[in-house]
């Protein structure tokens with residue numbers, strides 16, 4: 001048996017736990033607490049099963065057409081992946097050569113580092129300031145150029161957005177490809193989609209997912225919008241049929257009901273406000289989140305202790321050890337009822 005040495009030494013990405021116990025209040029993977037559009041039920045119940053004999057549309061034209069309408073671009077500007085995680089891995093194949101690097105901020109979405117290890121290229125971190133504010137990205141290190149910079153905005157797990165002028169100035173001066181990962185943009189006050197469709201843009205891609213705001217993490221569908229040349233390169237290296245037929249049908253139904261998604265995002269934002277204000281009034285440090293989660297520092301007890309105690313009480317949140325993140329908990333925004341139970345439990349634990 002022979003395993004590639006890059007894989008042998010690889011530390012795999014650790015996704016948040018998916019407990020089978022239905023009694024758990026699950027605030028650990030930034031899923032949406034509200035159901036997806038009822039239009040999905042309609043299309044699934046009328047879906048002609050016989051169609052499954054055939055392969056799906058390899059370039060998902062119907063879904064791309066709808067995404068193009070939503071963002072005011074052409075279908076040639078759009079690539080779709082089996083979750084935005086797949087969009088990222090396709091980008092790592094398309095835009096990075098063996099002697100180049102992938103870069104991102106730190107802390108940020110931890111999958112990026114794993115992606116570089118899978119691709120067997122160097123990873124370059126750009127460490128954020130202590131308050132998680134913007135720092136100029138490192139674009140070259142030890143003579144190796146960062147060919148692909150993955151910029152999460154709003155950032156995870158910090159929950160904060162970076163100033164648009166900073167992102168814009170960086171993207172326009174950068175020689176590599178920048179992917180602005182907007183997994184959480186529907187919960188934010190502003191987004192960067194206009195940078196992806198701006199005339200003359202040659203290197204900026206904006207990525208979205210249906211996993212969060214559209215309540216479809218189980219579907220696995222993410223997409224990105226960018227310059228035609230870059231998008232074309234992504235099609236060259238993707239799997240032949242990366243989006244199955246049912247996912248295409250469901251995604252289309254969801255994308256035809258943007259209003260449903262927006263209403264849910266609004267409910268999440270309202271609960272985020274309430275949770276933030278309540279925890280602040282108890283002395284917690286809660287930065288002003290632009291996402292469907294908060295990244296909060298408990299008032300009295302260490303974050304890890306609270307994490308463990310919450311778990312014992314069947315409330316799952318996320319804890320990331322380490323200097324830059326270890327004092328905080330990432331807590332996804334749940335329903336009003338879940339938030340009440342979380343707040344009640346925290347009242348007892350953080351004394």
Ligand SMILES: Cc1ncc(COP(=O)(O)O)c(C=O)c1O
Pocket residue numbers: 029030082083084085086109152156181183208209210211217220221222
């Ligand atoms: C910043 C960021 N990007 C991408 C993803 C992955 O999304 P998807 O479910 O579309 O693969 C996540 C998931 O948590 C995320 O936090």
